[in-house]
Each structure stands twice: as C-alpha cells, then as structure tokens.
Amino acid sequence: MLFELPSFGHVDARDVKEAASLLQKYGGKAKVIAGATDLLGLMKDRVEGPECRIPEVLINIKKIPDMTRIAYDERAGLRIGAGVTLTRLATSGVVQREFKILSQAALQIGTTQLRNMGTLGGNLCQRPRCLYFRHHDFRCFKKGGNRCYATTGEHRFYHSIMKQGRCVMAHPSDLAPALIALKAEAILMNSNGKWKVPLQEFFVGPNHYGETILNPDEYLAEIYVPIQSAGTHQVFLKHRIRHSADFALSSVATVARISGGVCEDIRIVLGGVAPFPYIAFMAEEMINGKRLDESLISQAAGASVEGAKPLPMNGYKVDLTKTLVKRALASILNRTDP
C-alpha cells in the first residue's frame, strides 16, 4: 500500500507574499499544504474530475511565521494564522480565556494526532465528507460531473437538511460555526495583496464546485476574531456517532452577550446541516432584546431549523439540531455548561 501519492513538486514558501506568487505562478496546478490531513487523503484516493484537480505542486506554508502565529491585542482582538494547529489553538491560554468556544470546538475535532497536524485553515477549507465525493469512481457535480449521487443514494449522516442545491453535502467544519458566531473575519491573499471578508461570506453555496470563494491562485492566510465583550457566553455543542474521530451530524455554536438579564446580541450558527455554516437568523431575531426563558428557548430552537427540507433519510437531523440549539441556549440561561 505504500507510495499511493502521485508525483508532485514541493516548495517551501518563506513568507505570505511568496506563497501567493507561487500559487499564481503554477496557475491552478498548485495548492497550499498545511496539516495535509485532508489533502493527502484526497490525493491518494485520486478524488478528481475536471473541476477537482489533483495538485501538481504543493506549497508548504508551515514555515511562514505569520501563518503559524497566535497574536492577541486587547483592543484589536485575536489574529490566528491559518497554519496554526488545532491543538495549539485549543490549548492557547488566551483562546481558553477569551474565546473558549474555539477551544471547545477544536478539542472535538478528529483525534489527538489529527489535532496535532490539522490546522485552522485546513479545517475551514476542507472538502465534503460525502461518500460519493470521496469515491474515485463517482464523478459527482462537485468534481465536474453531471449529477449528485447522494440524493438517490446514501445520505444519512453527512448531508444537509436545508439550503441544498445541485450538491446536498453538509459543511463538515466545526471551527467555522464557532468563528462565525464570534463574528470572525477571513484574511485572504493573492499576488495583488490581501483583503478581508466576514467569515460567513468566505463560504459559498451548493451550486459551486468548491466550498469557498477562493480562486485557485488565492489562499486563506489568517483569521481575525474581534474582542468579545465582558459577559459574553460561548457554547459549542457537537453530536456525532462515535465519541471520537467522527464529523458532526449536527453542531451548534452560540455566542451571546447578556446584559442585565437581557440578551443584547446573540449569534447562533449551525454546522453539519447545510452546505455552508448556517446562521440561524430567525432564531437570533427572536431572542435579541429579550430575556431568555424556557419558552423562548423552545421557540428559538424551532426557528433555527425553519424552512428545513431534509432528504428522505436525514430528517432526524431536524430534531437533533433543535435539541442542540435548545441545550446551548439553556446552558447560557443556567450559566453552566450543558
């Protein structure tokens, strides 16, 4: 089984500009390599198609200081390089103190070894877990084929209950909902320089070949997380089949600022249930400006999945997601972890 990787060139980028110029130089034939925990598996399995190319050059960003730093400023907030490993993120003192939802989410990703290798950027940019997407012999839409196999096939665990399009996969990232709930921003790089987008706009919908707005000559460089006010409550809940290794069947990230008992600003973001991290706007609107109580929590949980159109075999995710939203809000109400 050895030597399953195809041939490729490998280049160490020394700084963020060089990484961008290398991506441009190789014109869509190159990819950045960080933890490699998703990338190398896809390459070994030859997950490919006209819209899903196996890279011929890998650009290593792990030696770039900017990409692997965690910097905190009490006014500007947190800056995390996309190359920061999940373990470093989860165990960082400032993250555990000020942005604990990120630590909660990161610790539930994968396994010990995968967290030591996998990175923030990799977790956000990972490809779908759909069994058909990952199978060499099924050329689905995402790979440039002309159909989705999951809708008429196996879709119980890693597919969406809402906002499906030509593709019905569910976005598998745990960090994305947590970061979006913190109102994070993504810093993207290309050879012209860098620019910033709110993280929720980094992800695209189900009618696109990729899951992010990145063009082939662009990459995710950093994530900014703004300062969270005092009294902000942060909860991340994830439900999966086994107690380790698995991706979310459904996950909920909630960040709420409570002042004088009133919820002034709440973010509820769902993972594992839509093709992109899904902001439960209706639930948020229902809660903002009000006091949390059991009845409101119950209504908001229902509103969070309003409009869900599950596939024939994944309707259970609707109730599951409502439960997780309810529990996250209840823990904020009780000021304790669920």
Next chain:
Amino acid sequence: MVESKLLVKGTPPPPLDRELTVVGKPLNRRDAAEKVTGQAKYSGDIKLPNMLYGKILHCPHPRARILKIDASKAEALPGVKAVLTMKNTKGWRTSWYKIPEIAFPEVFTHEGGEVAAVAAEEMTIAQKALELIDVEYEVLTPMLDAEETLKAPPPPLVGDEEYPGREIFDRKPFVIKRGNVEKGFEEADVIVEETYTTQVSHHGSIQTRACVASWDGENLTVWDAIQGVWYSKLALADSLGLDPKNVRVIVKYLGGGFGSKAWSHRITFYAARLSMLTGKPVKMERTRGEEFINHSRRWDCKIEIKMGAKKDGTLTAIYQKAVANMGAAATGENYYCMQIIWHTANLHACPNVYLEQIGVYTNRQITGPTRSPLNMPAIFALESHMDRMAVELGMDPFELRMKNYTTYQTVGTDESEDPTASGKSYDTKIPYSSKILDQCMKLATDGIGWERRKTLKHSNQGPVKRGIGMASYIVLQGVGLHPYVAEAKIAIHNDGTINLFVGVVDIGGGQQTILPMIAAEELGVGAHDITVIYGDTKDTPYAPSCHASRLTPEMGPAVVQAAAEARQKLFALAAPMLHVENDEIRSKNGEIYTKSDPIHSIPFKMACSKITPGLPIIGQGSRAPNPKEPMMATFGAQAVELEVDTETGKVDVLKIAAAQDFGRAINPKLCTSQVYGGIEFGIGYALTEEGLYDPQTGKLLTNNLHQYRMPTSIDFPHVDVYLMEVEDPYFAYSAKGAGENTNAPTPAAIRNAIYNAIGIWFNELPITPDKIIKAIQEKKKRGDLHAL
C-alpha cells in the same frame, strides 16, 4: 484409574493426578517483547534482495464481463517484469476462501474481482503499469439484495459465474425440525413474532493482507498474512502444480485476522506465480480500500422469529426463517448452511421447532469466516426475541432464560455444515460434555447489579435514561471443527532442550504461549523450558488454520498426547536412576520424582542426560474427531448497563459484565484479552459499524476506516470478566476455545438494555443515533410517552 476421554487418536494418556503448576497461570505473552519494541516482522515488513513489487488491477463493477483486454503497453513499460491476465493464465485456478476460482476470470461476480497482476521493479512502476492496461467491460445488472433476489427468478448466469457449490447452496432452504411446531403453537398462551435484520460488517484487522513469495527454481517460500500456514502451503501446491514438500509458508506474526485471513487470499497465488515467472521475490501488499472491497465480509441477514410460550414462561414452539446474503460465493466451509438455525435450536429448551435458513447468492462481496460468523446475527435475533417474550409474559428476562435452561442439545456441531443433514427431525436429547451457562448468567447479572433494573430508568428525570439488559449464548465454535486434523510433536534432547513443533500461527490469541504451557504441564517443567517452533510449515506437522476458536480445543489434546508420549519415554530412562518402575514416576516443576516418596527425585535435565546425543526423544500427538455424543459447545452471558440520550440518540455503554464457560482458561491473562476483543466487535456491530452500498451500482461506499466505524478507546466501556471453570475431560485440561464467542451476546444485551432504558425495541442493526431519534419521534406521535 479414571479412563481418559481426551480427544486423541490411539490411546489417550492418563490424566495427570496432581495439582496444576503451569496451566491457569497468567504468564506473559511470549512474543510481547518483539511486538512492543517494533522488532516483530510481519509479512509486509519483509524485504528481500532483488524483490519486485506486485499490484492488482481490480474490476470496478459488481457484475461485468471483459469484452477486451490489452496489457501490451503495460508489458512494454520499462521496469515491468511480468503481467498476468486471463490471456496467459487459462485454466489456472487459485483458491479464495477454499473456493477454487478461475485465477483471472472473464466474468466478475463481485466488485474488486481481479483483472490483472503486475510485477515491477518499483511500486510506482507497477502502479503506472495498471494504468496502461486497457480493459473494456460489459457492465451487467448486479443483484444485491437477498430478499429481492430470492423473489426474482434465478438469473441466466453469464459465463463462469458458476462457483463450485452454487448448485448445493444457492436459494436452497435448510431445515432443522424438532417435535411438532404447529401443535406447539396451539399449546402456547402467548405468541410473539418479530423480524430482525443485521448489517454487512467487516473484520477491520489493522494489518491488511501482504505477502512475499520467493521462487528459487525448485522451492517456493512464502511469507504470508494468513491464519494457517499449512492450509496456505497445500493450497499453493495444489494450484501451482508443485509438490507440497517444495512449498514452505512462514507466518511468525499476524496483524489480526478474525477470520478474514483464515484461508488463502488470491494475492498469494499471484505473487507466487509472478515469482516463478520472473525468478525474483515478489511482494504484494493490499491497500485498505482493496481490503474492504476485495475481501470477505459478514453475511447480512434477515431473521424472522415466531415464538410461543405458556404463561409460566415455558417455551412451546419456535418458528424461524433466516435469509442470509451470501455474496458472490460461499462453499460448504464458508457457508455454515445451518449455522443460524443451529443456534436457535440449541440455546434454549423448546420441544417443538421448525427452523429454516436460506442463503442467496448475490453480487456483494464473498462471505467467509468473520469472528462468530453467523452466530452474531443468530444470537442477536434469538436473544432479542427472548426479551421480547419476557416482556409479553411480564417475566424477568433472566428468569425466562433460567426457566428454559437445557442440559442437553439435539443438533450437533458438524450438522451445522452438512447439507445432507437438512430436514431431519432432531429429537434425541444428548447431554453436554460440560455446560455451566446457568452459573454464567447468574454471575453476569449479579455483576451488573441486575436488581437495579426495575427502577433504573426512573432514576433520572432528564432526557438521559439508563438501562440494563442481558443476553446469553451458545456457540458451536471452541470445541473443534471437521475434519479435526491437528498434530503436534515434541523432541527432548540430551542437553535438556525441549522443542515443541506446532504448525500454528499466533494470530494474537497467544497460541504460541498457550500450547507450550500445555506441554510444560504435561511434561512437568516450566513453560519457558520449552522452545516453540511454530508459524512455519518447515519441520512442523499439520495444524489447522487458527480460526473458529479451534486452536486450543484441537491442538491442545494433540500437544498433551505428544508431551505424554515423550514424557513416558523419558521416564523409562529415569526409572533406573530412581530405582523404581516407570508407572511409579511423576514429574512436576522440573523434577522427576517417585509418587510414593516425592523427595526421592532427580532434576528433569539429569534424566535428559541419558538421552543419546543426536537422537532426541520424540513424542507425537494427533487429534481425534469429536464424538457424536456428548454434545460440545461453549457458552456465556453478558449483562450491559448503558445510558441513552433520548433527545440526541447518543448511547453510552457504561459497563459490561461478561461471564464465560470455556471449560478452563489455560492462561487467564490472555483469555481475558480475548473477551475484550469480542466485546470490541460486539459494540461496533451493535451501535456503529455498517458496510454501506450505493443502491444503484452496488459499489461499496464504506471502503475506509473512517466511514467504517469501529469503536474507539472512548467508546469502549468498563468490562468485568468472569472466567468460569468446569471439568471437560475431552479437552486439554478442560480448555475449550475462546476466540470469538464473546462478541455473540453483546449486541442483544445492548439492544435489550436500550429497551429497558427507553421502552423501544430496535430490531435492526446497527442502532445508530438517527434510528433512535426517529423511533422516539414516532413514539411521541403515537402519544406513547410512558417509558420516556
């Protein structure tokens, strides 16, 4: 003197009439040091000079025919030394789980069938060569579902889809009868009917198949990943037209088998043939994806049970219909044509049964030995149904099982594999050689705290409910299997060296630790005074493949006989030194002594010095078949405590109490490890593991260790193990086999505990969160909320 019943050919040695000094000790595993230091060389670690690398091109379709194949570009690629296809291997058959299949068929009956094999100087060249082989397939409609295939008329078979044995087994009902089942149902006060379905499951051995074959012009040496070196040797010789004495198979370490490596895999034959063609060693190693797709699996089954009982719990009738999806092929050795219904016939006392088992050939993967192969579906269905019946009767499930406890059996082990035995009425009650299942059930339920069961689910008002459940089992494994051929040899040398020659593979069960313990006990020395020559067909006599929990019950008696014979010869030399007759002599702890005056003794080694140098004393042993009477089986029970989150469907198995009747544990430390291993399989089968297929193409989607969900360390509960002991004179020191029994009851015990917790029966495995959430939703819709 008590006559020995030990199952050996010729006269069995008399029982040892002293306390045991070696057997029963928790000695450390002999090969542990090599394994913990990384020095153990598994077949994939072997590297020979000038070695070539082999790769196989697999057919991606579950059912297809080759229209055209052209390997010329691959043959011409620099670095490629040989290519095999159907064009240059006509008439060649290899065996595949003992099925003599055409080496490179024209017609494929399961995904992953072999189209070509390539040997090249480097792995990357071999991979490139596969890409250069042009194949045109006619893709045929696969038959995937057993029930649907059974209902449809038999398809016109294409070319050589005919596997030997198909005509005997495909769609043929096999039946076990007892008494009069219609009358039995008439006598019943309560009748319960249910249907149970179990999933495709896989072995998940951490080592995939790998082999190195080396031909030197006359002799073939193979380092294989197989559970039986002798089986591999004979199969290779047969297929390649070689004299068996020129074939040697070596397996010193095996990274898990669980039945998947019980018989030869075709890659070994291809590697051997490529080595014979090129004159160089050839290594073939399978990827994990290949291991899933082109390998055997456990049958998926649908089992209907209808059971009748009197008000007091006495069972009066059982009707069963079991349909097993056999996949592309399964001959007698793999099919166990009555294995499901055998368990139903024998576990509980029931005077009237009509049990039917049908296997259906489909285009899923071949089926074969898989840790507790058809026992797992059988015991899951039966023990789930017993709890169902208990609830209908308003009876404690433990009491119901005790009420129907049987000290006899009517259907023998060999009959589960004998197609001609179908349709008989098995009315003769035959007692067991040993059985203490009742004590096991008592211990397991005591161990879990069974008395808490009634009130446990009410102990928490929140959404998380706790429950306790149990299941018992009988399995036919662990007492030896047809054809009962197992041999051992012992040589005692002048310098005191003792060699035990056993052609067995240690697959992780500790076979090379256990067998010398048996020999040491019989000889009266310490276990480490014995050197074991194993895992190699050179110099060892025939031994069975290490599967079906058969090693200890088959090799054990052979080893005892060999040791006893050698010992008696040594005693003949020692007698003059002690000035007594032979039959006055005993041995223990490295001393040979006189029975009447134990202080009057000489060291074992001193007696050895009387052996002629260069002419060691030889003792040989050979297993005899199991008799028709008494009946033999292994037994046990498990009780499980778990929690179910009724809102998320999460199941946390908190504790398992496992009590087993294996006769005696030769080495309790290693035996306990086997119990843990069974539970690892049992939990996965109950809650998380399933092979999933695309419904349209029939291709296996779960071809990796992420999507095929085996339990992690965090999923594994606390386990209390109780190893019971009971005399069984037919086996070496009463030791029956222990490899696979303990995964049989776990799924039913879990399912029954879930019912205790939330009042919902789950009859389909695995019990994943989506099924739990759905079932609770339906329960709420019906307005039936009492149990939650």
Next chain:
Amino acid sequence: MSSDRDLLVSRTRRKRPLLSAKADSHGKEGAKMPSREHRPESKKRVALTVNGKKVERDIHSRMTLAEFLREELELTGTKVGCNRGECGSCTVILDGNPVLSCTVLGVEASGREVLTIEGLASEGKLHPIQEAFVEHDALQCGYCTPGMIMSIKALLDRNSNPTDEDVRKSIDGNFCRCGSYPNIIKATIEASRKINHK
C-alpha cells in the same frame, strides 16, 4: 441575509462559474487532466534526526515520513494500517507531538526530530511503558502496538500523572481491533508510576 447565498457571494468574489452539466471552468467541454510531464520534478535532500541519530537522504517529495522510515531507514516498527491517517498505527513523535507519519511528507520532516518505537528501549532494556505493556497484556496481534506506545509516550511526557480518562483520550486516534484498551490503560497508569519513582 444569507437566504440568497449566491447573490451575497458574487459581491465579494472574483469570477467563479456556477455548476453546469456541460461546461467546465476552462470553457472546454470535457477537458482532460493536464499531463504529468510538465510538473516540476521534485527530489529533495532531507536531514533529520531519527531516534537521536542524524540521517540525510535524497527523497521524492511524494514519499511520506512512514515510507521514509520503513523503506529508506528500514525501521519497520512503524506500521501502515490504512495510509489515510485513520487508524493510528503509523503514529510517531515529531518534535514532541504524536502525529500520523503516513500523512506527513518526508520532505517536511527535514530539520526535525522523530522518535519511533525503535527509539524507546535503550541498550537492550525495555522502556517502562514497554515493560508495562508486556506485564498487563496490553497487546494481542501487536500491529497497533508501536503507534499505541508512541501515543502513550507522548502523553506521559506531557502529563506524568494521568487519570484513566486522560489515557483513554490520548489514544482516541489509535484503533485496536483486538480490544486491548482496558489493559492499555492499566499498563499506562503503572508505567507512569514507575517513571515517577525513578
């Protein structure tokens, strides 16, 4: 509002064509994969420390660290059970952290320190973890064992007094199909006591 995800995205993105049944992103129907001849050939010199010894080799960039250890250095103690980072049998310690060597590129291990199973025992004497594994039968077939021990070693280097729960979590990425988990936990606790007493 994210109710119209496509519109929102088009505001911030450069060009990204929508999925269609026919065209691909290069406008050519059914464009073939680029041929491999035009990729840069990549062989690199790597210099790293393995089990305390410096090693230097020229290797292809496609070679994983597991392949480097097993094929180049003939350290076959590290096993490859799946080659996808899913089973944990290839676990080694890289700069103090347990990682899956099948998913680390050999060229990216250059300049770093690797500890494999072969580096634990010293001068023929078993490490306390290894001794405890033997004593508690924390292994059966042994194939997961090298990777398992490396995860345990990394745990004890970080936490010299772990609880059962700590041990369980530290091996959440090491699959043992033989079910040795209970004995592995017992062995680790004993090993931690032995190490603390030294």
